[in-house]
Amino acid sequence: MPEEQRIAVPTEFDPEDEYRPEPEPEPLPPSWMDGRVRIGIHTSIAGRYLNALESARKLGCNALQIFSASPRMWQGGPARIPEVDAAAFQARREELRLGPLVVHANYLINLAAVQPMLRTRSVQAFHDEIVRAVALGADFLVVHPGARGEGSTGQAISTIVDSLKQATKRVPMGGLKILIENTSGMGTAIGSRLEEVAEILAGLLRDLPSGACLDTAHLFAAGYDIKSENGLASTIEQIDSTVGLENVPVFHANDSKVPLGGRVDRHEHIGKGKIGREAFERILRHPRLNSPAGEGLAGRAFLAETPIDDPGDDRRNVAMLWELAGLKEQAPEAEKGFSMLTPALKKKISAQRAQSSRRIAKKTVRSKMSRRKGSARKKGR
Numbered sequence: 001m002p003e004e005q006r007i008a009v010p011t012e013f014d015p016e017d018e019y020r021p022e023p024e025p026e027p028l029p030p031s032w033m034d035g036r037v038r039i040g041i042h043t044s045i046a047g048r049y050l051n052a053l054e055s056a057r058k059l060g061c062n063a064l065q066i067f068s069a070s071p072r073m074w075q076g077g078p079a080r081i082p083e084v085d086a087a088a089f090q091a092r093r094e095e096l097r098l099g100p101l102v103v104h105a106n107y108l109i110n111l112a113a114v115q116p117m118l119r120t121r122s123v124q125a126f127h128d129e130i131v132r133a134v135a136l137g138a139d140f141l142v143v144h145p146g147a148r149g150e151g152s153t154g155q156a157i158s159t160i161v162d163s164l165k166q167a168t169k170r171v172p173m174g175g176l177k178i179l180i181e182n183t184s185g186m187g188t189a190i191g192s193r194l195e196e197v198a199e200i201l202a203g204l205l206r207d208l209p210s211g212a213c214l215d216t217a218h219l220f221a222a223g224y225d226i227k228s229e230n231g232l233a234s235t236i237e238q239i240d241s242t243v244g245l246e247n248v249p250v251f252h253a254n255d256s257k258v259p260l261g262g263r264v265d266r267h268e269h270i271g272k273g274k275i276g277r278e279a280f281e282r283i284l285r286h287p288r289l290n291s292p293a294g295e296g297l298a299g300r301a302f303l304a305e306t307p308i309d310d311p312g313d314d315r316r317n318v319a320m321l322w323e324l325a326g327l328k329e330q331a332p333e334a335e336k337g338f339s340m341l342t343p344a345l346k347k348k349i350s351a352q353r354a355q356s357s358r359r360i361a362k363k364t365v366r367s368k369m370s371r372r373k374g375s376a377r378k379k380g381r
């Protein structure tokens with residue numbers, strides 16, 4: 001700048017010169033959120049994490065759910081995922097544009113536990129679940145609320161909220177949201193009433209990114225009549241007035257082996273259970289639940305957790321969801337004949353089942369015999 005100009009520069013404050021930080025750029029929506037309906041199934045990580053992605057692709061899914069470790073053991077593998085594996089998983093998922101990625105937490109976790117050892121264990125295990133889910137780049141982590149045991153529902157709910165806050169303390173959540181799943185109301189399980197799920201969410205809202213995952217089989221078993229047209233309408237109303245439909249980014253799409261209000265958790269193939277094909281068509285096409293036009297939540301997912309009794313059941317259930325949603329042409333192509341259950345694996349599983357049922361049978365015979373001996377002794381007295 002020439003000398004004379006510099007002198008001429010006014011010294012008074014010009015509001016235009018005030019420092020204004022650039023607004024934070026809005027985070028880009030993930031590549032899978034392309035406005036299309038998301039349909040998938042729970043896939044297995046057996047072998048390595050990448051296998052789940054390949055299975056989802058071969059089954060004709062554009063979304064998936066996984067466990068990040070064995071779901072029925074406290075120590076079901078390493079607590080942390082090696083960085084290279086996580087990076088490879090994230091890269092492949094991006095390539096396949098699969099999403100959302102939902103991780104289902106371990107079944108042993110009881111965030112409502114009163115017993116201190118179990119409570120500590122549950123909080124620690126859930127903490128590890130979060131760390132693994134974040135490492136894999138998951139969008140959602142689904143957890144069952146827990147069982148109240150002898151305690152009251154109110155007590156259990158505040159314990160659950162406390163446990164969740166403890167487990168997430170000082171953990172970078174990335175883009176991960178925690179979803180509380182509704183339950184079928186077996187035993188003393190919390191979460192069979194939508195009000196209970198809503199109460200947990202209300203306790204978390206300010207501290208933690210959270211929402212709900214609603215399972216159709218659990219809704220039905222808990223007494224929400226999603227089978228009939230009126231029942232579905234009133235259930236949607238109840239969802240709206242409790243958790244809020246906008247807080248439900250994931251539905252577990254499962255048919256039920258038990259009738260309405262049966263309060264037992266038994267999943268059935270889509271269309272073959274007590275909810276039935278017609279009802280699933282209504283659910284999957286409902287403008288408030290699934291609207292590609294944008295009325296529904298962008299990227300809402302419907303994920304099956306249906307049994308695989310025979311090779312191909314997994315592929316057929318995914319295809320059925322696409323068909324009943326009226327989106328057969330949009331469905332990614334499945335690999336002909338692919339199933340997570342191969343005939344060889346089926347053989348191995350049934351051999352294991354036969355062996356364990358023989359063991360159980362032996363045990364019952366033994367205990368029956370000892371009981372008979374006992375009663376004979378009593379009679380002899």
Ligand SMILES: [Zn+2]
Pocket residue numbers: 104142144181
């Ligand atoms: Zn679940």
Ligand SMILES: [Zn+2]
Pocket residue numbers: 215217218254265266267
């Ligand atoms: Zn279930």
